[in-house]
Amino acid sequence: MAYSEKVLDHFKHPKNVGTLDKSKSNVGTGLVGAPECGDVMRLQIEVDEESQIIKDAKFKTFGCGSAIASSSLATEWLKGKSIDEALAIDNMDIVEELALPPVKIHCSVLAEDAIKSAIIDYKQKNGVQVEAESHSH
Amino acid sequence: MSVRQIYLDNNSTTPVDPRVVDTMVPYFHEIPGNAASRTHPFGWKAEEAVDYGREQIANLIGVDSKEIIFTSGATESDNLALKGAFEMYSRKGDHIITLQTEHKAVLDSCKKIEKLGGKVTYLEVERNGIVDLNKLREAITDKTILISIMWANNETGVIQPMKEIGEICAEKGILFMSDATQAVGKIPVNPKEVGIHLMAFTSHKMYGPKGVGALFVNRKNPRVKVTSQMDGGGHERGMRSGTLNVPGIVGFGKAAELCGQDMVKDTQRLSALRDKLENNLMTNLEEVYINGSVDHRMPHVTNLSFKHVEGEGLMMTFNNIAVSSGSACTSASLEPSYVLMALGLGDDLAHSSIRFSLGRFNTEEDIDLAADSLLKGVNHMRDLSPIWEMYKEGIDLESVVWSEH
């Protein structure tokens, strides 16, 4: 299978790889997937407490090139967005941007799940009530 | 492709040896005959060429040339052997025993046989990929007509105890069929010595052309027959109709001759290179595991799992090395390799596996370059891997509640 240029670029030069301090109250962490499924994504956001804007995002991903590219792209998109804007990111936006083939759509779903789960974690830490919302696939 | 490409996927298919290509060329145009045409010199020449190829192949495996049936490849040979024997011997019994780690050509033929009313036992293998002979004995019933066990596995290179299995079959009067696709031409294979009655193999795994294979069918003590699965002009002693692929057979024959000539030399060289690659990776990286038996495996194959690194992603880190992975992400079905799963590897290690299969045209430089790329690739992937980070922090991954999907 041939990968799109954008996937290759994110894969070779992933943006925002790393770890944020998850003990901080303004850091939300999402850990989705499972080693048995061959994909685990950890995505973290750091929210500016005053403006409620995501000021930093980091990821680490165990998975195929498309999963790594999806999470790299997601962290890029997250920076500078408000929580609500971040919640609006849809996996199909990632599919389109990276030109993922159908067999790799679930890699983008995982990225969307990781964003949502990082936001839920952030909200819970900060006493905001959230309904557990997550894709099932 | 400006980058030097290194082909380490010889278990998938081998490059055709240039010496093989040379022998094939005249049979496309200059000598156009159909080996079945008995009335003119074109046909006679083609027939002579086929006979000679058959001889060369028979010599490599120590059998009579009349015992070689030409097919289109090992897939067809497996189908013919299994379905053909089931049809031919169904009055004697309806039970077949095989392994969970067999090639799909065997497993899916067995599935078809089950649909036709047969019974099939798919035996598990031990952790090292080898069949437990006691379990094999226990699986035999008075209805068992055939045991089908591959000589060497395509993914792990693990070699089964052929002689012992042959003895069990002889003792119980059961037909012994083997898919020897990965072994023929690479290590000494003689079906008669180990009591095999039906044996499938193919040209394109031994430096010959694609689209031609063979089925060895034992002719004496016992005289074995299989019901044809391809009906027509009654070629190949009535077991496989269809105009013979003359250039293909010429090439297959030459390839067999060369494998016989070069076997000792190739084996020594390739096993040294394989060991070098393996040692390099295992000493310079943590948490690398060899999948399958180390003592009973093909000299040119190693199947390694790089813990907490996903195989497809790892392969993407290099653009100059052709290998294959048992990772689910490489398969359309999103299931990891069933062969590795049958060895009892956890899904995580199956996802992390890479198969290196060396061949006649690999050089030491290839191996060193490949090792370099692998070291870089694994480190890159581990830097990106959250579970490697967790493992390094001493977190027990078993204790984490994962959001399975």
Ligand SMILES: Cc1ncc(COP(=O)(O)O)c(C=O)c1O
């Ligand atoms: C063990 C085994 N059996 C059968 C086959 C099928 O061979 P062919 O491609 O000649 O049909 C292969 C190769 O893919 C193989 O490795």
Ligand code: FES
């Ligand atoms: S993580 Fe398996 S296909 Fe993307």
